[in-house]
Amino acid sequence: QVQLVESGGGLVQAGGSLRLSCAASGLTFSRYAMGWFRQAPGKEREFVSTITRSGDNTDYADSVKGRFAISRDNAKNTVYLQMNSLKPEDTAVYYCAAKWGSWSQNQYAYDYWGQGTQVTVSS
Numbered sequence: 001q002v003q004l005v006e007s008g009g010g011l012v013q014a015g016g017s018l019r020l021s022c023a024a025s026g027l028t029f030s031r032y033a034m035g036w037f038r039q040a041p042g043k044e045r046e047f048v049s050t051i052t053r054s055g056d057n058t059d060y061a062d063s064v065k066g067r068f069a070i071s072r073d074n075a076k077n078t079v080y081l082q083m084n085s086l087k088p089e090d091t092a093v094y095y096c097a098a099k100w101g102s103w104s105q106n107q108y109a110y111d112y113w114g115q116g117t118q119v120t121v122s123s
Contacts, residue, residue, distance in 0.1 A: 006114045012120070019081070030053055034079040068081060094116060095113055096113075
């Protein structure tokens, strides 16, 4: 079956960096656009970033643009989220998701989800 497993979360001070990874199995990874979403306590899950199947195009939420970078390695079936200049408001559970075909900011368009990894940014 399809599995998406996130890793790399943790506790970091404001201004610091983390790199999240999401390893996929059970699907033809290169045929899926990938996305990162996050959910902070008491808030709805929100879009963070997405990347096309080839990795040639990326998109970001305005709140993370210029600080976060999404990438993928289709040979390793893995998508990454490099997070720099972290702020306390970035604290959330981060989820990766896979969507057949074209990319999207819409979480409801995604087919598969990971369990999430906690990112906590202290001030």
